[in-house]
Amino acid sequence: METTKAQTMTRARRNHVVWSHVLQFIFLFPCLPYSLATGFIAIFCVTNSADSAFDSSDDKTETAPSPSDAVLAAQQQRVDAMQRASRATVAVYGTDGQGGGSGVCISPDGYVLTNFHVSSPFGHRMRCGLNDGKMVDAVVAGSDPTGDLAVLKMVGRTDFPVAEIGDSDKVRTGQWCFAAGNPFVLATNLQPTITYGLISGVRRYQYPSGTILEYSDCIQTDAAINPGNSGGPLFNIRGELIGINGRCSFEKRGRVNVGVGYAISIKQAMNFFGQLRSGRVVDHATLGFTVTTESNGKVAVSNILESSDAYRRGIRYGDEILRLGDRDVATTNQLKNILGIYPDQWRIPIRFRNDSGVVETYIRLQNLHLASELEEIIKGESPQQKLPRKPPGGKDPAPGDPVPNGKEKTDAPHQLLPTKRDAVDDLFVEKRGYTNYYFNRVELDRILGLQAARGTWKDSSESWKISGEIPGENLAVEMLLSDASLTLRLGDKTETVHPLQGWPKWIKQRSSIGAVMGMRIWQQWNRIGPRLMGEAVYLGRNPVVGRELLLDVTRITVSDFDVMVYSSPESGLIEVIEVFSDKQTDPVELFFEKYETVDGRATPKTIRLAYGLESQFLVSIHQMQNSEIPAGTGL
């Protein structure tokens, strides 16, 4: 680097003047050097400010080298982004104020993303520290032990500061990023600590080690991630949320940052967010087949379950998998990475090649664990049963573990806890298989609330007559629904089934009467409500083929079969009803393509029946009659 004489002189002069500022400072604060470290930081700041003060006042004749505007602007942007990001970052503590991890608020009504390993030791309720220095109560709303995510709900406000959700698919190695959180529980004033770093790698896959916990498709950073950072946000340089920090590589250097931290991508977190709000213990997925990377680099199916949806969609042993979800597949690791970001029961696109060519279709993902396995895990992680984690040699599953309570504290605080139930306790309902059943009820109530605003069918009679036609074919369609039987008249053909039993046989035959079964579910949902039809569980939000938005999904177990009801999160209207006979058979899929308001009620106008992605027919509904509507009930 060459420096001209003039520049050297300028520097020398500036040096001199700054020195005088600094010395003045030292005389004013002679006691400062007690702590060298503190002194260093303080002096550094003063040098900078003295510098700029000088530039603007005394140095009029010479141009002192100063950072270019672009650099200053970039710095200001960074400062702004960090301040913005800090507001949505929360510190997570136990109710006794002990322990500590981090989280990030993503909705104004107080939903917080954090790690499962942060929330699990605290039981169902905890305290969240906000950037403004206030503590609020929070309850756990859902957990994903496999993906190490949990969702908490903070209470008491509807205007919590939220993080702006970024696009983790656009994150590239070499970009700047920063983590916010509560490392070493330093934030006594609840202001998060910011650590700055580089994206070290993307789409990393970290094997489950010791537990079922698996980090797939995660973001690697060298921003310092330490104990207490767990569950906290990773932001890109614009302050958009790109990940949830939660794991590090440790070997022999102890449980502190070694320059390698991993964040769960925000894409994965948001895919699961809908499910996590359901109060359930959420599961990850399998494809129903396994793959190996062959020597020629081909990712080929090495084993496939004949009962899987993948098999029914035509995937066979030896077929080459080309694409899954929205990404190409070149290695087994990539396939695992892609699969890891989706909840079970999602239906995602796949492209594969067999002997006859390339096939594009969709497959339904299957659950990775049995319900009992998940229960076991939750039980093992609950505060009573929780054993000290043993880091299994290499990579530790729980890096930025919440800072441990400290052994002497674990016994005592329980006596100090208030035993009286309070408002927060009302937000918790214990139920087997759920993290917090309360939220399952909340979500189903939300859907029913949306629907109620579109008109009610509660007063309609049990016997309905639906008439319409199959457009283009000029074929009249009539459906008769009653508690006695279900009938479909298609032209001059008539079929009848029991209103509840014997359905699986017809579903296996892909019978047209599936349309009436779907309509019957629609009728019952709207007349008596899902809770009286069977065991109704809100699952979360799933994609539906041909729809851009994720839809709310409720599963109802009616006698011996399952029904999935997909409704719009905006209007509450039912868009798809699926009726499953068993796991080996494609379900009835009845799409409600079009609604119209008739007599103040949203009424289906076009429905479409499909089995396994194959459309059977489309019906234009002309009339829906329910014989005994009491006068004046239309809203």
Added chain:
Amino acid sequence: MQPMLTLIFVIALTFRIATTSSFATDSGLDANVLINNETLIATSQEKVVKLYGAGGVRGLESYQSGIIIDNSGHIVTSWSTVLDVAKVRVVTFDGRRLDATMVGMDPQNELAILKVDDAGLVGFDLSRAAQASTGQRIFAISNLFGIAAGNESCSAQKGVIMASTPLTTRRGKTKSLYQGRVYVLDAMTNNPGASGGALIDLQGRLVGILGKEIRDEQAGIWLNYALPMDVVKSSVERILSGNTSVQALDLKAVAQPHRINDLGITLIPDVLAKTPPFVDQVREGSVAHRSGMQTNDLILLLNDQRADSRKSLEKMLATINRADSFYVLVQRGQELIRIHVRP
């Protein structure tokens, strides 16, 4: 007055760093540098390879990193036990798996050069390699912790060169054969698997190679450092000019050669494909004893030729007449000692 002086020193240091960095931003390396990080790192990642070899037991990793240093398949890396295999497996950025042979090693700098044949690899331009100065920003690219596999890119880290200083001052505290100058880094770079990784400046020029893990036994602190390019280049030149070679020169066996037994040493039993020539015993009064060889010496070089196994040592000894003297380079603890063996 003492605290005051310390403080002034600190201020001086701080100010120096401040001016250096503000100058860096003025002189053409403007904001574009920040924007182009992704491209810079992406292109550099293509020149760093993942290496797999011996190890995997007792805390010894079986993997490390390597830097492609030209367009004819040469890879420079740390000389370590990972390389104690006939063929080192090289995995490139695009997932290709190649076999490399060792061209040679330089024990003083603990560096080795591998070569892969005809794979069309594109490497760093060593003539563009740069000196780095204290306070300069750098990026480190390595496969630390073996995180990347197959076609996944090596990890990138950011940092600043804190000091450029000889490692010798740490002698006796840290375990390192290399005693020369290093760049000390403020980043957590030197993790398992990182050694042999690249240190680049903000223009994508190679400025150093990440060293092996070093820990201060007393303080328990791990050092993050890299060997500067002048050191790397001197090793590369030495090795490529054939001064230290693994290939035993094509010498004929002589009628009356040296034999290990006759020298008065016992090596550890030859049980592996490449058993290191490790001295188990030295007979009192023998040639080896008189020359100064000791139990637990590891024989590295014989007349500057690499003796990578007991077999190769025997082969090389067979070319030296019993009456002639020769040199061995041994590793004794953390020291390298050159011994003149005189019959």
